[in-house]
Amino acid sequence: MAEDASPLLEVEDLQIELVTHRGVVRAVDGVSFTVGQGETVTLIGESGSGKSTTAMGVLRLLPEGLAVLSGTARVGGEDVVADPEAARRVRGRTVSLIPQDPMTALSPVHTIGRQLGDALRLRHPGLSRAEARERGTRLLDQVRISEPGTRWKTYPHQFSGGMLQRILIAIALAAEPRLLVADEPTSALDATVQAGVLDLLLDLQERTGVGMLMITHDLGVARLVSDRIHVMKEGRFVESGPAERIVERPTHPYTRTLLAAVPALGPWDEDGLADHTPLGAAR
Amino acid sequence: MNQPSAPPPFLAVEDLVVDYDTPAGPVRAVDHVSFDVPRGGSLAVVGESGCGKSTLARAIVRLLKPVSGRVVLDGTDLAALSERRLRPLRRRAQMVFQDPYGSLDPHLSAERIVAEPLRLAGVRDKAERRRCAAELLDRVGLPASARERRPAEFSGGQRQRIGIARALASEPDLLVCDEATSALDVSVQAQVLDLLRELQAETGITYIVIAHHLGVVREISTDMVVLKAGRVIERGRTAAVLASPTDPYTRALRRAALDPAAIRGLKPRAATAVSPEGTGK
Amino acid sequence: MTTTLAPPERPSAVSERHLARSSAARQRRGARVKLWAGAFCTALVALPVALAGLLPLADPNTQDLSRRRLPPLTDGHLFGTDQLGRDLLSRLLHGGQVSLTVGVLAVVVSGLIGIAAGSAAGYFGGWIDTVVSRLLEAQLALPLLMMLLLVVALFGPSVTVITCVIAVAQWPEVARLTRSLVLVEREKPYVAAARLLGLRGWSVLARHIVPNVLRPASLVVLLLLAQAVLLESALSFLGAGPQRPFATWGRIISDGQDYITTSWWLVTLPGLVIALLVVGVNLLGDGLRDRVRTHKPAKGV
Amino acid sequence: MSRYLARRLGQSLLTVFLTVSTVFVLVRLAPGDPAAAYAGPTATSADLARIREEFGLGEPLITQYGIFLRDLLTGDLGTSYSFHSSALDVVLERMPYTITLSVAAIAVTVAVAVPLGVWMARRADTKRELGANVLTIAGQSMPDFWTGVMLLTVFAVLLPVLPASGFTSWSGLILPTVTVAILQLALVSRLVRREMTTALASPYITVARSRGVSERALTWRYALANSAVPLVTAVGTRFAALLNGVVVVEVVFGWPGVGSLVVRALETRDYPLIQATVLVTATLAILVQLLVDLAYPLLDPRVRLGKAA
Amino acid sequence: GPTGAPGPGTLTLGLNRSLVSLDNKLNQFDAAVTVQRAVRQALTAIGPGMKPTPVLADRFEMTAPTTWSVRLREGIRYSDGRPVTVEDVATAVRMYGEVAGSFVLGLFPELPSVEATGARTFLLHTRQPVPVLDRLMANILITPAKDNRPEELRSGVGTGPYRVVGANSGAGEYTLARVPRYWGGRPAVERVRVRFVPEESSRVVALRSGELDVIDTITPDSAEQLTGLPGVHLEQTSGVRLCQLFYNFRKPRDHPLADARVRRALTYAIDGESLVRDVLTGSAEQAAGVVPLSLQGAERTGSFVHDPARARQSLKSLGADGLRIRIMWESGEFAADTSVMEAVAEMLKDVGVRTSLLQFEPGGDILKWRQGKGGDWDVIGNGFPGPTGQAVTMLQAMYAGTAEDERTGDAFMGYVDPAIARRISDAATEADPAARDRELAAAQHAVWDTWPCLWAFVPKTLLARRTRVEGIGLLPVNSYDLTAVRLEG
């Protein structure tokens, strides 16, 4: 754990414009935030507001011919906006990504073992195949993939969406990053698995002080894991602040709308005493 | 299962078994699942990730051929039909895919993707199709400026909405939504859920909703089944199951559900609000 | 939602340079260059060939034995003369009409059959795949030239027969490639989505899969042009070409082979003309494929 | 899989058989007379009749076919009319040359075209890419005869560094190989370019990049593996075609391959030799294609062979 | 030096046809003879001036019209040391008779029978007189009786100056090495490599690069290209092959072409000089007789005259001015065949005769057409070899057709003229050389007067060699004696 006072991620006035066939689109319009060690910063906001673009921009993963970045984004002190090489250096070492769409994020013609193993061996070049496999299965087990041993040699299309998402989390963790950029990392997981995964992440944060930039639509998750929340709309932050304040005392109308729209879970009988329609009659 | 007096269910799934062929032999993903849904009803399917929900959904709309069992839609057993006999019925049972990006034809614009089912529905006029597609895209909250874009140029949530619009364009009688709103922010999600409810009121469409978010389940469904490892472990009225789940897994699920309003305190928090018995490990 | 530059409080960082180097602009520029260069090269060959009858050219079959094998640019023969003193340019242009037809038909027929059969085999599998695959396998397994010669021997060396034979000669290569592309493509989720809509198999294939495999497949198809034109020269060489003294490109080349080291232009110039045409057509194809169809022109900042 | 394999092998055998049978019938239907080609210009009808008798061409077609099948079962493909020895031996004697040239040409093609295609994908829409395009297309559009003779003139006459013809030393393999490779270059490189462009734009490449996978590995391991199916198909098809011989190149370089053999056999209507050549080359070509087919599921696990959609 | 160049002691020959075997029972083309005879020898050989010269025989005399007395040379041995016996000769003759479809056999009116009269002497008997038997026997190569079989021999030994040390008959490649104790003089060249290079331009390139030492049977264009190149020398002699544009003699009586005057009138249209000079680039001579003049017994009978005006006028006066002519030939029948045909067509057009050209793939049905079984045609392009060097052989094959032959289509192009046929056959069996020549000359004049060809020419025999190769005595039959060849430097 590096004793470094400077934040892991420091984004200042980041602006991302996409040069498309139909003209220039400003997807991210001057956002600034920092993620320090052991901190979780969450972006929430409208679908299409530029959250993923921000995340990808920070990693400089947007196609060079498409995105024009300006402002600064310092990852571990290196400004990736000014220096594309810096981005290459930090990716997979200082920072790693959990992508948004798990179903297309893995190469369909390579086994997940191969892809996870590659990630491990990038981080630890000395690792033998067997060792990589050993570590890999352990990681898969940690993200609650059952029978990781037999699944090592299977291909992405043989997994469910949620399983792929967890595999991607495992791959991201394989890099043992200091900063984790997680784009809706649990959107395809059911609550129990989600809890397990979040637990894993929080535990990791506890132990290693990994910083997290999280994007989520689940305000519950946001509330649970975040230190700070930024609410994004149309490429800008409309509201930023500590998690509790945003959830409990939103000031911006958009944030209020968001909170109001959260589907309620309703009361429940935590002790399991009330009876309900018995099993077998589904109506 | 059916009382003689009750009207025949619109969709009845009986003893459905689905296997995947793998090099290592068949893998059973759905294991003797039965349930039925009345016309205009909406049934939620929840369960652990990887328990076979998507498989079930794909089997219902007959993208997968079940090993055994029946899928009776409005009196016709889809499971037994040949591809040719099935084709005219296809339009009636649509699905929103869990993989929004992969399920969109990469070379078509959003508008054409949504217009495609309209063509099949017999809308001959091209301009008319465009107009309808535009309207649908509008209803799911996609800006007009985005209609000409291809799937690769959209955000995750936007892709998901194109998928919803496409499914709705067929004007199906049965819509299977496989995590249709998981990538939407809550306000757009609410908008989409409103839309679905509205349509149900208008047209009597039947929904099968696969969702992880119990709040969404509660909002959209009247009944629910809980799957685990391919089997039904619990079923009932949604409100009842959510209020007092009986199966340990369901209880664990309910307990693990995060309600922002309910979470208190600062990190690190006991995220493992799940009792060990419930995780199934 | 994003704004397409709503109130520009913040200046855009997109400079002209960015714009010019963006992949969108590059692609558009690349497509335009290819389109124009391709159209130019194609027209440079195809137009004179089409207008051969109207141009002030010497008769393609009139011989002048005293002026045989004149190098290019002598005595008013732009491309020189051939071994019998006939004007090479005139022969090239007149003969080009048949050769172009052969080439274009080969591309169209082989391309259509190949793509249709290959994608049907890949998509439907089952007996269609068996039949198509075995058929193309068999045709690929036979020496092409031998088969052409046999068929020409059977039906006689008329231009029609030769055209037909060459036109269908090449479908297996296209079919096999298309089939392989479709085999991968049909397993992608969007195909399942299209099937779910109730599209017939053929519509799924034609409207969704084929457009997605057409780019690589058409690459192969357009390159067939050269092969088709040159195949005819192999036939001519063995006496199975169209009736003499009519000149086709293949015939000119095969007749000129004997003189390649003494009179370079007899083979080189027709070869260059073919190359120019094929380059042109392929660039044109690339340009059309890469062309960006936008309704709104790109706006600067 | 093994059932599929068994079925495919059966079908392939059948294809070879039908192919050979088709050729058997076609060569006999086509005009031409082996006896006349054999006997030369001074032969009389009586000579011809005797030769025909000798060749067993007097029998009705169906009887000849029966005999052919019977002999085929014992591995006897008859005696070549012009070589006066076992037709199969004549073909097998030439096969090593054809296989050597085919393998070398395909190897060179792949070794040049794949990196070239990758380079073109990375330099997409630049002047240099355009130049590479024009050069490769022009290369494959020039008559192979021309290319061969030009290479000969440059490398055997002007700078005499390579032998002009025959396979007297390994250096004799260079020019024919290069000539054949030039004919394939445009196709393979452009295909690689097209497929790589698509693959490199896929999300999994971006995600792999986010893991710190080097650009080199991204290109060569990830993107290329995802373009493998069409690439292997195109190369396999070309390879199968090369196994049938490359007549012109063989002729220009005095390469004793089967391509010129079969054309010559056809010229002399040497039926046994034609049949033997077709049998051998068809078997090889079909085998290559079978291997390509079997490779699909290995190259892309999503591909399911032999299954209807 | 360039890669692949032969060593100082090795002579490399580049043949343009694949030499399937070093035996000639089934396979003989003129250039192959050079190599075949370096390994196996016959009793005689055709030497300069088409005269027979003794080889294995040192005496070969006609003792009666149907009997020849032959004596084997003293002390000749095969390369493995075995002596040559009369039995070997008898077996060889028998084997040539037994092999089916032999080209050699076609040259013999009948095969002689062998009657041994001593250890080295024997008699050859024929039923009919065969006055040229001494020349014909040059084609029967002698092999030990024990190894001889009625098929083409793949291996085995001969009496020649070379033996085979490496062979790939499928590829047409052979390596020959000097026999240490050859019965004749020791050959100058130590090793001979024979290679098959089918493509003319490659042969030329290989010769230029020094990879090949000798290329034979080269085309006019290669000759033109090689002339004057340093290090390369061209040899040429007049040839024995006759290339004709032969008329169809199966035309109905009322057809213009059935009239010799029309046939002659058409010949005036052809500018033979220009064809020879411009199209054949001087590598041929116009025929001045009905067979090549280099053949023994050939007679100069007249020449082709170019006079288009006269052609037009005679055709008109003969009522044949609307004539349409179909010319056909098989690809590769002779060098520059297509150019010659296209030029001829153009010349005929100039006198108002419309021509269509029909080219055949090799191996197609040209024979059927020649036998009149394929359909109608007017002129056919045809090359006729003269491997025996005798005018009579060629005349017999072309002009001695009888009505009986014609029933099976065997009369050459339907040419049946009983008087001429009788004359030729009489000459063929005439034992007295002077009388035979007189008879033959008369027959040739008679043939010429029937104007059988639209045009005919005799290609020269051309060979190109590196200058280091000396002593090639190229014969009109397109072969030479390898023992005489030397390598300098």
Ligand SMILES: Nc1ncnc2c1ncn2[C@@H]1O[C@H](COP(=O)(O)OP(=O)(O)OP(=O)(O)O)[C@@H](O)[C@H]1O
């Ligand atoms: N290639 C492109 N061309 C044009 N617009 C694009 C392109 N890629 C993304 N966009 C647009 O940029 C905006 C930002 O997209 P981004 O993926 O960052 O959204 P997001 O906040 O992650 O949304 P979601 O929650 O739905 O994933 C969207 O409006 C999207 O339509």
Ligand SMILES: Nc1ncnc2c1ncn2[C@@H]1O[C@H](COP(=O)(O)OP(=O)(O)OP(=O)(O)O)[C@@H](O)[C@H]1O
């Ligand atoms: N093509 C396939 N081949 C083999 N096994 C498969 C295949 N597709 C899915 N599976 C397996 O089937 C099981 C059920 O998958 P399914 O996609 O139905 O899960 P799910 O309930 O939708 O999960 P999630 O909530 O994560 O999407 C999983 O264990 C998965 O590994």
Ligand SMILES: [Mg+2]
């Ligand atoms: Mg996103």
Ligand SMILES: [Mg+2]
């Ligand atoms: Mg799922």
